[in-house]
Amino acid sequence: MRRLAWTAFGYAAAIFLAHYLLPAGALLWLALSMLAVAALSRLLPRDHRRRAALLAVGAAVGFGWYAGAVRLCLAPLRDLSDDVRTVSARVTAYPTEYDYSTGLTVRITEPGLSRMTARLYDYSGESAALRPGDEITVAVKLRPATERYGEATDSYLSRGIGLLGTVESAPEKTGVWRWRALYAPKTLARRLCETAARVFPADVSAFAQALMLGEKQALYDADLDIPLRNAGIMHAVAVSGMHLAYLLGFVRLVGGRRRRMALAALPLMAAFAIMAGCTPSVLRAAFMAALLLFAPILGRENDPATSLLAALAVLLAVNPFSAGSVSLQLSFGSMAGIFVLSGPIYRALSERPAAGKRPPRRAPHALQNYLAAATATSVGAMALTVPLSALHFGTVSLAAPVTNLLVLWALPVAFLGSYAATLAGLLWPLAGRALAWLVAWPLRYILLAARLIARVPGLLLSARNPLVVLWLIFVYVLLAATWRLSPRGKYRPVLPVCCCVCALCAVVLLTQYRSARTPHMTAVDVGQGQCLVFCAGRETVMVDCGGNHAAANAGDLAAQALCAEGRGALDVLVLTHPHQDHVNGVQRLLRQVRVRTLVLPAAAGADTDPVRGILALAAEEGVKVLRLEEDTALSLERLRLACYVTLGRTHENGCLMLRVSCGDFDTLVTGDVTTTVEAQLAVMYDLGGTELFIAGHHGSARASGDTLLDALDARCAIVSCGYNGYGHPTEEALARLRAHGLMICRTDEIGNVTVRME
Numbered sequence: 001m002r003r004l005a006w007t008a009f010g011y012a013a014a015i016f017l018a019h020y021l022l023p024a025g026a027l028l029w030l031a032l033s034m035l036a037v038a039a040l041s042r043l044l045p046r047d048h049r050r051r052a053a054l055l056a057v058g059a060a061v062g063f064g065w066y067a068g069a070v071r072l073c074l075a076p077l078r079d080l081s082d083d084v085r086t087v088s089a090r091v092t093a094y095p096t097e098y099d100y101s102t103g104l105t106v107r108i109t110e111p112g113l114s115r116m117t118a119r120l121y122d123y124s125g126e127s128a129a130l131r132p133g134d135e136i137t138v139a140v141k142l143r144p145a146t147e148r149y150g151e152a153t154d155s156y157l158s159r160g161i162g163l164l165g166t167v168e169s170a171p172e173k174t175g176v177w178r179w180r181a182l183y184a185p186k187t188l189a190r191r192l193c194e195t196a197a198r199v200f201p202a203d204v205s206a207f208a209q210a211l212m213l214g215e216k217q218a219l220y221d222a223d224l225d226i227p228l229r230n231a232g233i234m235h236a237v238a239v240s241g242m243h244l245a246y247l248l249g250f251v252r253l254v255g256g257r258r259r260r261m262a263l264a265a266l267p268l269m270a271a272f273a274i275m276a277g278c279t280p281s282v283l284r285a286a287f288m289a290a291l292l293l294f295a296p297i298l299g300r301e302n303d304p305a306t307s308l309l310a311a312l313a314v315l316l317a318v319n320p321f322s323a324g325s326v327s328l329q330l331s332f333g334s335m336a337g338i339f340v341l342s343g344p345i346y347r348a349l350s351e352r353p354a355a356g357k358r359p360p361r362r363a364p365h366a367l368q369n370y371l372a373a374a375t376a377t378s379v380g381a382m383a384l385t386v387p388l389s390a391l392h393f394g395t396v397s398l399a400a401p402v403t404n405l406l407v408l409w410a411l412p413v414a415f416l417g418s419y420a421a422t423l424a425g426l427l428w429p430l431a432g433r434a435l436a437w438l439v440a441w442p443l444r445y446i447l448l449a450a451r452l453i454a455r456v457p458g459l460l461l462s463a464r465n466p467l468v469v470l471w472l473i474f475v476y477v478l479l480a481a482t483w484r485l486s487p488r489g490k491y492r493p494v495l496p497v498c499c500c501v502c503a504l505c506a507v508v509l510l511t512q513y514r515s516a517r518t519p520h521m522t523a524v525d526v527g528q529g530q531c532l533v534f535c536a537g538r539e540t541v542m543v544d545c546g547g548n549h550a551a552a553n554a555g556d557l558a559a560q561a562l563c564a565e566g567r568g569a570l571d572v573l574v575l576t577h578p579h580q581d582h583v584n585g586v587q588r589l590l591r592q593v594r595v596r597t598l599v600l601p602a603a604a605g606a607d608t609d610p611v612r613g614i615l616a617l618a619a620e621e622g623v624k625v626l627r628l629e630e631d632t633a634l635s636l637e638r639l640r641l642a643c644y645v646t647l648g649r650t651h652e653n654g655c656l657m658l659r660v661s662c663g664d665f666d667t668l669v670t671g672d673v674t675t676t677v678e679a680q681l682a683v684m685y686d687l688g689g690t691e692l693f694i695a696g697h698h699g700s701a702r703a704s705g706d707t708l709l710d711a712l713d714a715r716c717a718i719v720s721c722g723y724n725g726y727g728h729p730t731e732e733a734l735a736r737l738r739a740h741g742l743m744i745c746r747t748d749e750i751g752n753v754t755v756r757m758e
Helices: 003-021 025-041 046-078 180-199 204-215 217-220 225-230 241-254 258-275 280-294 304-318 320-324 325-350 362-393 399-405 410-427 431-454 466-485 494-517 552-563 586-592 611-620 675-686 706-711 729-738
Strands: 084-091 102-108 116-122 133-145 163-167 170-174 396-399 460-461 520-523 530-537 539-548 568-575 594-601 626-630 632-635 639-644 657-662 667-670 692-694 716-719 744-748 753-755
Touching: 003 025, 003 046, 003 304, 003 320, 003 586, 046 133, 046 304, 102 753, 116 133, 170 675, 180 204, 180 258, 180 410, 180 431, 180 657, 204 217, 204 304, 204 410, 204 431, 217 225, 225 396, 225 431, 225 586, 258 280, 258 753, 280 304, 280 325, 320 325, 325 362, 362 396, 362 399, 362 466, 362 520, 399 431, 466 494, 530 552, 530 657, 530 667, 539 552, 539 586, 539 639, 539 657, 552 586, 568 639, 586 611, 594 611, 611 626, 667 706, 706 729, 716 729, 716 753, 744 753
Parallel strands: 116 163, 539 568, 568 594, 594 626, 667 692, 692 716, 716 744
Antiparallel strands: 084 102, 084 133, 102 116, 133 163, 133 170, 396 460, 520 530, 520 753, 530 539, 632 639, 639 657, 657 667
């Protein structure tokens, strides 16, 4: 089976190189070059001849396959117009309900676009009743799925989605696909999720659904993903090999002999993979498990490297663009790390006592094995996934080994128990609720452990901090060098690990010192919205936390910005007004960062959304709330806030304006008020000496007026904006800022903008 491993490795390497580094026009030439290399490999010594030939042939196939996919799949998309067209399609998944739209995944059956998968967004809500297998006609605006929020992306292509569309009229159901029975596993998954929502207590229902089937929408809605991610156990709900191992263990317990187990497990794995959405992680696990089960039957030796590389090659053959899938990269990275490192780590941690010494008692020995296995598996999985997490998510959790030690024993109980309770609920709701009540306790234990560990400061690092990046490089170089230089089988990790811990402490101290040394403010890039962070010493003030059309929630982006500064708390959070692009990240921020005082205008009604939810969560988290009815001055030790409320009381739900001062440096924030309100502000208050101006209403033509700009002494203006349909920032507003000699910095062009308050 090693021949398959070398060929699959060459193929996968070629696909990743083609996806990330190489121009599409050179791929066919590279494929021919690899074939020439394969022919010339006969000149190499016998020991290397076969490997070189297999690698070269695999690479040639990979380059050629990716070039063909680009030509057949992407080239037609470039000529796609944005006109409204009526197309026929087949629904392939249950609709997803969002706040303002319904997401619908369909397979286009219209001639000219046939065999393409599209993700449609219906703002009328008429798509919610559709089911997998329904055939429809729909008027839709289609566009290539290669761009999101004005920037190139491969996230849709990696999932097999080539088109995005906006539904212009209600879809019309024209029939049912004759092979609709193939969607039966998805129907069963839907029934299981609905039953779990009924039988489980509300506090663990979303977690149970995610644990069983990877259904994370309810998990995100309840913000339960935050402690799981920060504690390093989000893999618990990313259905993968761990979950299949639980299922196969149950089948083996019931089925007994290995041949019978293989025959029974194959349809079970296929159904489970379809129910879990056929994500790369579950497909990888299913393929590897199939090789593990059938290798003895076929008279082959099971080889982990061959299984892993063969699974990767199959997924990349089905969809070469899945090389850009974060889920695929993390899944295969974690398994590769486990195969390479977990064994040696486990042997080092579970060494038996030397000859002549009294062996330990059975219970401590079992506990030692459990701790050694959990630590070895966790560290092995992290070895390759930490750089990927830093690259894709901007954060690194150091808590994973500890969290896994605490919860690994409870995961199989919770997973299999959730299935048992849900299946019982399908047959007899009362029995399902009784079982769910029992299973809820291990679920609560896992969530409690994650929440407690996630609150420990310093365990979540930000890759936005260059010191953290340097520390990661230092750790990998040091551990690899000491491993390579140590005598075989005598690696002692204590000294290099201690050096890594000392270096981490130095990074934390240097980060805090650097952040506290110079007062500064940062406009966080949250897409079309606003989030401003003011730091002076250990004092931290944030103004607004909201944004649209960004890759992540504004609250997560704001928390990452604070983490990069080594700050885990806010002294004051000011909300200028309750529009979504200024506050839709506040609730997720409150779940991650301690906020001492929340300030908002009283005109923002407490019984209206989203203020109602923000105030309820603030009360739950013990946040002091100030609802201002008149102009107010707030003073910390180094930061001073002048909040202007009266002028904007009837504008934009009571828009609050404020001036943030640090020493002699002043920053003016006007929110979304118009030039009329700005002019009144300039007349009523002395704004001279204001060095920094946050452009009003994200660069709207109706803000940042000449009267206000004349009253300021600003040298710089920050425009907090992103991809939008309003034309922000407008040329009129930018022209006024330039005419007054202001240097303009835009978050949509340069990302986070940091200004020293000196």
